[in-house]
Amino acid sequence: MIEANQDVKVFTPAQAYWNQREVLRSMRDRIHALSDAVDNKSDLWPYQLSQLMAAALEFKPEVIIELGRGKGNSTCGFTEVANHIRRQGHRCDVVSLCISEDWEQTTQWKVMEIVERDWFEPLRALRGNILTFDYDSILKGAKRCLVFWDAHGFDVAECVLGRILPKIQEMENLIIMHDISDGRYIPPETSSYNGQRLWRGNDWSGPRIRLGFMDSSVEQAVAIVDFTSRNRIPFDSADHSINVEIGSDPVKMKDMENVLGDLFNLGAHWCWFTLNDAKGPLTFPDFQADVMNDHLEINITEQTQIMGVSLNNAVLSQPDLVEVIQRVNRYVKMEKPKLAARIVERELGNLNEKKDILAKLGNTDSEETNKTDQNQIMGIPLKADVTEAVKRVNRYLDIGKSALALKIVENELGHLHESSEILAKIQNNEHVASS
């Protein structure tokens, strides 16, 4: 429980939109390109993305916690901002939490086509449950935190209000809630029940709830009225701020339209508050879910690099390579460079980057492996120069295809006096493997 911090700079969404309009203008192509790459504008329109980016640019958080990544509109917007803030020499990390696989399966690869290699650096995209994440681990030392609340339901609401907010109450904080519209700025006919039953919880089937100015279909609309009422914290919509502070000023309106074009809109459909506005001690709901360490970090660098050698371009043209890179990296982590080198030779042999990777994996090791490969099958040295066939046999043995290995030995090495010994070894090995 704390007393309100009176020294915090006043923030409003409209001020941020206005103050950051030139920065947004400089990012306009990038904003559109990212939005196109995500390809899910109905989750967040480019003008909303611009408003959120303006808020983050203005607030300059050291940590942005994104709750709900989905396909990743906000992930892209905040990461773009974090890069901008970092270029100015300040800390800004984006921690993105979501259960969905859309980012790692689809969006990040499309984004990779339009951004610089280091663009992903400020972003930690984690796949896992918001309810069980270890928030302490990302807040260490942070003085300013922005929470973007875009995952729905009472459980997430309880986690935000009962677990995350207590941890950031003593730092400067800004909490932005998406999917809450402002009844004062949407068409009057939206007040009608329109024949729908009462809202009883969100199932996206249509019913919405009106609470004061709020018009929403998501549960956190209820939870936040409760929370901000108990704590007497001001709570308002970005729509109100933008309409009052910009919409009522013809000069500003014109300027915003000129500078931002379609990235300017008076509508926002998001709300905001800060605990720094509390006038007294704060109270939070109880939240007891266990913290788990099972959140999977989606690291695009790991997925496109082997030992620092970038395969970005190859991955873009052959997305299947991601799986190969993952296998190589697994062997590198397990300190099995010979196995890693074999996969590189076998499955990435056509790439220009192959040499660099093999060199990094330890040239001597991999050469030794090759020499052995070229002279031995299952430990049996061969005197004749049958390098190419031996290589193929060894490859098939490596990937567990002993029947194919046997065939090559029979057909192509049958003339060697070592061949019967090799055949016996392979057959024996097969027998052991299957029994």
Ligand SMILES: C[S@@+](CC[C@H](N)C(=O)[O-])C[C@H]1O[C@@H](n2cnc3c(N)ncnc32)[C@H](O)[C@@H]1O
């Ligand atoms: C509306 S989408 C997010 C949209 C995104 N912010 C954007 O700008 O494109 C909400 C996401 O939150 C995820 N979600 C909901 N509850 C969750 C939870 N408990 N843990 C992790 N993710 C959750 C959903 O799976 C969904 O992908």
